[in-house]
Amino acid sequence: MIRGALRPLSAPVLAPAPLPRAQALLEWYDRHRRALPWREAARDPYRIWLSEVMLQQTTVAAVTPRWRRFLDRFPSVEALAAAPWAEVAEEWAGLGYYARARNLHACAQAVAARGGFPDTVEGLRALPGIGAYTAASVAAIAFGRAVVPLDGNVERVTARIAAVEEELPGARPRLAALAQGWMGQEEAAARPADFVQALFDLGATICTPRSPACALCPWRGACLGQRQGIAQSLPRKAPKRARPVKQGVHFLLTDAGGRLLLRRRPPSGLLGGMLGLPGTPWREEAWSEEDALAHAPALLPWRRLPGEARHGFTHFELRMALYTASAPPGLNAEGEWLAPEAAAAALPGAMQRLLALAEGAGAMASPARDAPARGAAKTPTPGRPA
DNA sequence: CAAGCGTGGTA
DNA sequence: TTACCAAGCTT
DSSP, X not given: XXXXXXXXXXXXXXXXXXXXXXXXXXXXXXXXXXXXXXXXXXXXXXXXXXXXXXXXXXXXXXXHHHHHHHHHHOOSHHHHHHSOHHHHHHHHTTSSOTHHHHHHHHHHHHHHHHTSOOOSHHHHHTSTTOOHHHHHHHHHHHHOOOXXXXXXXXXXXXXXXXXXXXXXXXXXXXXXXXXXXXXXXHHHHTSHHHHHHHHHHIIIIISOSSSOOGGGOTTGGGOHHHHHTOGGGOSOBOOOOOOOEEEEEEEEEEOTTSOEEEEEOOSSSTTTTOEEOOBOOOBSSOOOHHHHHTTSSSOSOOEEOSSOEEEEOSSOEEEEEEEEEEOOTTOOOSSEEEOHHHXXXXXXXXXXXXXXXXXXXXXXXXXXXSSOOTTOSOOOOOSOOO
């Protein structure tokens, strides 16, 4: 497209933008690099890999304490490989995207069996849970390979520097090629780990999604998006669909010792492999009390707590009702009995909302958390037909 | 290839 | 409150 022809005649004539210089970015990085804990673990592929998997769609603030705790519990890839799944699940509880934990465990076993991590992009890419991004990231950061991982930061920086107006995800191959092209400069190829982390930091601290700090950007002079005044609007993305509301009913069964009945969820799918409270499936149609009670773990005088627990997933909004009962001595119910503290630690966030609801209603012997989760407890739903 | 898959923070 | 977003992968 011929940009010049569409500009007002009064627009100044701009010199062609220079190629973004790797050296300029690296000098900025040497002065402003963020002190992240996994950057201290120089080139240990286990720690680098663990950080990359945790950081998938997850913020640095959420990952930092969990990364430390995980390494305390599983100090090596061999230790992780040897651990039972229940321990890995407990350690990952609350972090979300639980397929990551399942793949992490499987990957550790594969790596331990072959005697260490592969040191090429192709070798890494073949492991469970390692896609194009993580393979390139570990290859560059842990093994010094001159490859650029395309994450959300690099997508944004690249789309803006080159003023790529094509929408994601279609633009991804073009953006990847552009970013990889920058790695072709001698200064970048001499420091691949620093160069990719410099791109991450630039995206995270300067070239942010909203209100980028262009005045502070080391690549400002080379940025076509900034020059055209469209940087903030890039990269463009297809609009997202509305999230439906789904409903479920769950059951909190307490024994004489105050322990709770939990069940391991099926190994794949939503919250796969994690513990949860027994309950109905989640569906858009409301549950009648009769239909819901058919999913109760035992035939008992169940009492519905007022209010509901709410939890937002990526693709739907969940509202859960909670019934409670006390287990008579000798009751035979399928599942595992856990103390409330152990349950709170091992449950995914959606299920923790139910414990918070019970705690708020005074239906539990001891607190599940310091305080009920935000927005968990709601006013009773008055009108819905039972 | 579009959809499924969590959670917490911010505007 | 709603909407968007964060160092994505799998099917």
